[in-house]
Amino acid sequence: MEILERGWTFFLTALPRPWMLWTLGPAMFAYGVGAGWFAGWLRHRRGVRVSYTRKIFHFSIFTMAGLIQIQWGLPAVSLFGMVMTTLVLHAVWRADGYPFYEAMARESDRPRRSLFILVPLATTALGGMASNLLFPQFAFVGYLVCGWGDALGEPVGSRWGRHSYRVPSIAGVPAHRTLEGSAAVCIGGSVAAAAGLAMFGLPLGVAAAGGIACGVFGALVEACSNHGLDNFTIQLASSAAAFMLLG
Numbered sequence: 001m002e003i004l005e006r007g008w009t010f011f012l013t014a015l016p017r018p019w020m021l022w023t024l025g026p027a028m029f030a031y032g033v034g035a036g037w038f039a040g041w042l043r044h045r046r047g048v049r050v051s052y053t054r055k056i057f058h059f060s061i062f063t064m065a066g067l068i069q070i071q072w073g074l075p076a077v078s079l080f081g082m083v084m085t086t087l088v089l090h091a092v093w094r095a096d097g098y099p100f101y102e103a104m105a106r107e108s109d110r111p112r113r114s115l116f117i118l119v120p121l122a123t124t125a126l127g128g129m130a131s132n133l134l135f136p137q138f139a140f141v142g143y144l145v146c147g148w149g150d151a152l153g154e155p156v157g158s159r160w161g162r163h164s165y166r167v168p169s170i171a172g173v174p175a176h177r178t179l180e181g182s183a184a185v186c187i188g189g190s191v192a193a194a195a196g197l198a199m200f201g202l203p204l205g206v207a208a209a210g211g212i213a214c215g216v217f218g219a220l221v222e223a224c225s226n227h228g229l230d231n232f233t234i235q236l237a238s239s240a241a242a243f244m245l246l247g
Contacts, residue, residue: 062147157181
């Protein structure tokens with residue numbers, strides 16, 4: 001009964017406030033459309049590789065989610081998540097040939113390209129909910145480490161990766177990561193977490209040390225996470241690290 005009550009309370013806390021729908025909602029929708037259009041334009045018109053366009057979109061969404069959480073809290077992030085989910089689902093519905101879809105769908109994920117858009121979408125939502133339920137004060141750290149670290153890991157690994165290792169996957173699609181990519185996850189996540197903690201009001205020295213610890217922990221967890229599930233594990237691990245160190 002206590003678990004149900006806690007879950008219901010969390011649900012009510014996470015609901016967007018009515019004023020957010022008409023004040024923040026249109027701006028969030030415009031931002032999401034713009035981010036998706038830009039990623040699609042880069043892929044469709046400029047021929048930029050999916051490993052870059054996918055992570056450019058990833059970076060823009062997670063960074064904005066972190067800033068929204070710091071400024072307006074979980075209800076505003078919930079609204080942002082609803083808007084982004086709608087836009088991504090629309091792209092998956094349009095599927096092959098739709099610029100935004102092609103900016104997210106990896107050729108290496110064939111024949112399960114849509115699956116590896118939908119699974120990270122679901123794990124992103126679950127990771128955000130779990131972080132806010134367990135470590136609400138530092139959930140934004142998980143967004144930022146995942147947004148910056150994971151966004152750098154794939155393109156760096158794709159461009160400069162020389163030392164690859166196999167990671168577990170789902171649906172039988174083989175997946176590899178590289179040590180160079182994992183190092184980029186660590187560096188990007190550390191910088192993002194430190195910046196977020198400083199914006200949150202912590203002293204610069206504390207924010208820097210805490211950010212590095214969160215970035216390292218997030219990178220270690222990402223290195224052994226299933227392909228497609230790291231949006232969940234990175235968020236939760238980084239938020240937990242911030243809570244344990246700074247809570």
